[in-house]
Amino acid sequence: MRRPAGWLGALPLLVFYAFVFGIPLAALLAGAFTSRGEPTLANLRQSLEGGNLTAMIGSVQVSAVVALSGAVLGTFLAYAVVTSRSAALRGAVLTASGVLANFGGVPLAFFWVATLGNSGVVSGLLGLPSGSLYSFWGLVFVYLYFSVPLMVLVMAPALDGLRPQWREAAANSGATAWHYWRHVGLPVLTPALLGGVVLLFGAAFAAYATAAAMGAGTVVPLVTLKIANALTSDVLVGQENVALALSLDMIVIAGLVMAVYLPLQRRSTRWLR
Amino acid sequence: MFTPRARTAGAIAALTVITAACGAAPGTQGTTAEGGVDARTATSAADFGGFDALVEAAKKEGRLHVIALPPDWANYGEIIKTFESTYGITIESEDPDASSADEINAVKTRKGQDRAPDVLDLGQSFALSGAAEGLFAPYKVQAFDKIPEGQKEPTGLWVNDYGGYISIGCDANKINPCPTSFADLLRPGYKGKVALNGNPTKAGAAFAGVYAAAIAEGGSFDDIQPGIDFFKKLKDVGNFNPVETTPATIEKGETPISIDWDYINAAYAPQLAPKGLDWQVNVPTDGKYFQMYAQAINKDAPHPAAARLWMEFLYSPEGQNLYLKGFARPVLMPVMQEDGTIDETAAAALPEVEGEPAFPTTEQVDAAKEKLVSGWDAAISG
Numbered sequence: 004m005r006r007p008a009g010w011l012g013a014l015p016l017l018v019f020y021a022f023v024f025g026i027p028l029a030a031l032l033a034g035a036f037t038s039r040g041e042p043t044l045a046n047l048r049q050s051l052e053g054g055n056l057t058a059m060i061g062s063v064q065v066s067a068v069v070a071l072s073g074a075v076l077g078t079f080l081a082y083a084v085v086t087s088r089s090a091a092l093r094g095a096v097l098t099a100s101g102v103l104a105n106f107g108g109v110p111l112a113f114f115w116v117a118t119l120g121n122s123g124v125v126s127g128l129l130g131l132p133s134g135s136l137y138s139f140w141g142l143v144f145v146y147l148y149f150s151v152p153l154m155v156l157v158m159a160p161a162l163d164g165l166r167p168q169w170r171e172a173a174a175n176s177g178a179t180a181w182h183y184w185r186h187v188g189l190p191v192l193t194p195a196l197l198g199g200v201v202l203l204f205g206a207a208f209a210a211y212a213t214a215a216a217m218g219a220g221t222v223v224p225l226v227t228l229k230i231a232n233a234l235t236s237d238v239l240v241g242q243e244n245v246a247l248a249l250s251l252d253m254i255v256i257a258g259l260v261m262a263v264y265l266p267l268q269r270r271s272t273r274w275l276r
Numbered sequence: 277m278f279t280p281r282a283r284t285a286g287a288i289a290a291l292t293v294i295t296a297a298c299g300a301a302p303g304t305q306g307t308t309a310e311g312g313v314d315a316r317t318a319t320s321a322a323d324f325g326g327f328d329a330l331v332e333a334a335k336k337e338g339r340l341h342v343i344a345l346p347p348d349w350a351n352y353g354e355i356i357k358t359f360e361s362t363y364g365i366t367i368e369s370e371d372p373d374a375s376s377a378d379e380i381n382a383v384k385t386r387k388g389q390d391r392a393p394d395v396l397d398l399g400q401s402f403a404l405s406g407a408a409e410g411l412f413a414p415y416k417v418q419a420f421d422k423i424p425e426g427q428k429e430p431t432g433l434w435v436n437d438y439g440g441y442i443s444i445g446c447d448a449n450k451i452n453p454c455p456t457s458f459a460d461l462l463r464p465g466y467k468g469k470v471a472l473n474g475n476p477t478k479a480g481a482a483f484a485g486v487y488a489a490a491i492a493e494g495g496s497f498d499d500i501q502p503g504i505d506f507f508k509k510l511k512d513v514g515n516f517n518p519v520e521t522t523p524a525t526i527e528k529g530e531t532p533i534s535i536d537w538d539y540i541n542a543a544y545a546p547q548l549a550p551k552g553l554d555w556q557v558n559v560p561t562d563g564k565y566f567q568m569y570a571q572a573i574n575k576d577a578p579h580p581a582a583a584r585l586w587m588e589f590l591y592s593p594e595g596q597n598l599y600l601k602g603f604a605r606p607v608l609m610p611v612m613q614e615d616g617t618i619d620e621t622a623a624a625a626l627p628e629v630e631g632e633p634a635f636p637t638t639e640q641v642d643a644a645k646e647k648l649v650s651g652w653d654a655a656i657s658g
Binding site for chain 1: 402476651
């Protein structure tokens with residue numbers, strides 16, 4: 004009796020998934036492999052050559068740099084906050100992180116254009132050369148603004164799980180700080196770290212509005228901007244299905260990331276079981 | 277129509293899908309004129325039994341749906357108001373910042389619905405592809421014969437309405453002297469200041485900017501590569517500014533030099549003068565590139581008679597002069613200069629250009645686009 008009842012309980016969720024993921028995915032696949040009703044691989048080929056390929060590489064580069072640097076910075080910040088004795092600091096940083104991790108899109112772009120843009124307040128004070136913000140590193144910098152807080156939120160609970168006793172026990176056994184981190188700290192943190200990196204990569208990879216509002220697409224081609232171009236271009240006609248193919252490419256890249264992440268995750272959590 | 281400002285593109289696309297999905301389709305009410313003519317198949321005012329009968333039929337419909345007509349673009353704000361007050365027809369202007377692709381999408385996804393756009397103002401390539409897909413209704417305005425060959429589809433599926441030259445706008449209060457040619461733009465004084473109106477792989481005006489640069493740099497309609505190379509050079513010397521121009525970026529000083537259509541740049545000047553900017557417009561002496569937009573009627577227009585009246589209005593001397601007042605060069609301008617119906621004051625306010633405009637063929641434009649799309653990112657990114 005339990006089995007069918009349990010299955011029934013999950014039915015609404017499954018139906019929901021079928022609708023919100025299944026139908027768009029089916030439409031995406033159907034569109035990506037057809038052109039004017041004819042089956043073709045031309046869309047896919049076009050999505051992987053010329054400017055589209057440059058954009059795909061650009062997106063992966065930006066996302067990878069953001070994910071790795073965001074993970075490092077976020078972890079250190081979280082560690083500093085968690086180990087500080089000030090409850091007020093901890094509360095303030097974690098609350099701020101919760102807000103800033105969701106601070107994206109047009110407001111974020113405006114924030115940085117007003118601060119570090121060509122006529123920004125701070126760029127004037129620092130004497131930054133015009134266009135500094137509108138570059139690869141400028142975009143990475145802007146993305147880090149929501150990525151670091153996101154990493155703090157992921158790492159803080161994991162760092163809380165590092166009990167002081169472990170460190171004391173290690174010290175009693177003659178371990179140095181390096182030994183402790185190498186053999187105790189990092190292995191415990193690895194699952195959270197990996198998860199955080201993947202999360203950051205995904206957030207940066209899928210980001211659109213910030214880059215679009217900054218107008219960074221001219222110097223930093225991104226695949227999300229290419230999709231928007233293909234859908235609403237004044238220059239290119241009939242690129243809708245190439246946009247679908249580009250989306251499919253993005254899904255494949257996300258799949259590849261997961262294919263690397265999942266075995267690593269499994270290995271890193273094996274000793275926990 | 278053009279995209280630099282269509283930051284909301286994603287939202288619009290989503291919206292179109294949603295509205296298409298849940299919009300009930302009440303169908304188009306067949307509008308029949310006095311003489312029993314179906315307005316949807318009328319190909320000229322004569323089909324209605326004369327212009328007055330067309331006005332009558334349009335008034336009966338009472339409404340007109342337009343899309344992608346920004347009030348500050350080619351004077352569309354005043355054009356819409358004048359049309360409304362002249363004929364007592366309410367214009368519902370949807371999504372003024374939409375692109376040509378958005379317009380075509382709206383026609384397709386809202387086929388048969390009451391909220392589909394009636395008339396379209398399209399980039400040339402979209403007019404051609406839309407006509408090939410059978411999306412437009414053929415209609416010959418009264419002035420059809422006066423419109424030069426090549427500026428209209430022979431059966432009237434689309435007709436060019438207005439156009440302009442690529443120009444260099446510049447805030448003379450900040451920049452001295454203002455550049456008057458593409459060669460000037462490479463000068464060391466313009467570090468990080470030279471912007472385009474959008475990304476040339478997306479925005480029509482920016483694409484035209486690269487095409488014009490190609491002509492300046494020894495290329496031709498058949499060869500856009502020198503234009504791409506020019507912008508690479510511009511970037512290498514540090515003058516290229518990747519910010520996409522909007523009135524806001526000009527006002528903030530983010531884009532003190534902007535390559536854009538002359539009618540857009542010229543229209544900025546009076547707007548920006550009270551804000552302390554001396555916005556000067558020069559059509560580059562070494563790279564003249566002229567292009568027109570085209571007007572078409574949606575084949576399934578929910579207000580077919582009003583749509584046809586809108587066309588008649590736009591190609592009347594009044595409508596054409598309204599474009600001119602917005603610094604756009606109307607298609608009938610040469611004819612109107614001859615028969616004296618032109619608004620002389622507005623014509624004199626246009627940025628000066630010497631010589632007659634030349635037009636690339638569709639094949640040349642298509643080839644140039646292909647070249648640009650494959651080469652632009654590699655040249656400029658990084």
